[in-house]
Amino acid sequence: MRLNDLDERIVHALAEDARRSYADIGELVGLSAPAVKRRVDRLRADGAITGFTVRVDPAALGWETEGFVELYCRHNTSPDDIRRGLSRYPEVASASTVTGDADAVVQVFAADMRHFERVLERIAGEPFVERTKSVLVLSPLLRRYTSGAPT
Incomplete structure (x- = not known):
C-alpha cells in the first residue's frame, strides 16, 4: 500500500509522538479529529500502521x-x-x-x-x-x- 500525502503526514506526526491527540494531528494536517481517527483506523486495518510503541534509551x-x-x-x-x-x-x-x-x-x-x-x-x-x-x-x-x- 502506498500512502497519499495526507496519510503520510499523519504517520509522520504519530511517529514523532504516538501519544499525540487526533485533534493536534488534525491541526497539523488540516482535518478534524474524527477524520484523523478514521484515517488512522484505516491505516491500521490496511497494515500500513503495524502498531504503536515507546522508544526507550x-x-x-x-x-x-x-x-x-x-x-x-x-x-x-x-x-x-x-x-x-x-x-x-x-x-x-x-x-x-x-x-x-x-x-x-x-x-x-x-x-x-x-x-x-x-x-x-x-x-x-x-x-x-x-x-x-x-x-x-x-x-x-x-x-x-x-x-x-x-x-
Missing part, C-alpha cells in the same frame, strides 16, 4: 554498550534460519540480510563490554555462523524513527 535499561556484528553464514543458510537463531537473544535489537561480503548485520545492545563479548561468542557459536566481524559504537550520531521527511 537503551542506557536507561542498563544497556550501555552497542555494537554491530557482521555475520558470515555457512552455505545455504536461509534468512529464516538466521532470524530464528537470533530471535533467542534479547540483546539483538535488529538484524538484516545485506549485500556485500557479509550475509547479515546484527545490532546488539549489552550492559558492558564483557556482556557484549559473551553475546558475540554465543552468536558466533550458532550452527549457521561461519565467522563474525564486529564494531562497537562510540557515539550514536543520528537515529531516525520515521522514513523520510514529512511534506
Whole structure:
C-alpha cells in the first residue's frame, strides 16, 4: 500500500509522538479529529500502521554498550534460519540480510563490554555462523524513527 500525502503526514506526526491527540494531528494536517481517527483506523486495518510503541534509551535499561556484528553464514543458510537463531537473544535489537561480503548485520545492545563479548561468542557459536566481524559504537550520531521527511 502506498500512502497519499495526507496519510503520510499523519504517520509522520504519530511517529514523532504516538501519544499525540487526533485533534493536534488534525491541526497539523488540516482535518478534524474524527477524520484523523478514521484515517488512522484505516491505516491500521490496511497494515500500513503495524502498531504503536515507546522508544526507550537503551542506557536507561542498563544497556550501555552497542555494537554491530557482521555475520558470515555457512552455505545455504536461509534468512529464516538466521532470524530464528537470533530471535533467542534479547540483546539483538535488529538484524538484516545485506549485500556485500557479509550475509547479515546484527545490532546488539549489552550492559558492558564483557556482556557484549559473551553475546558475540554465543552468536558466533550458532550452527549457521561461519565467522563474525564486529564494531562497537562510540557515539550514536543520528537515529531516525520515521522514513523520510514529512511534506
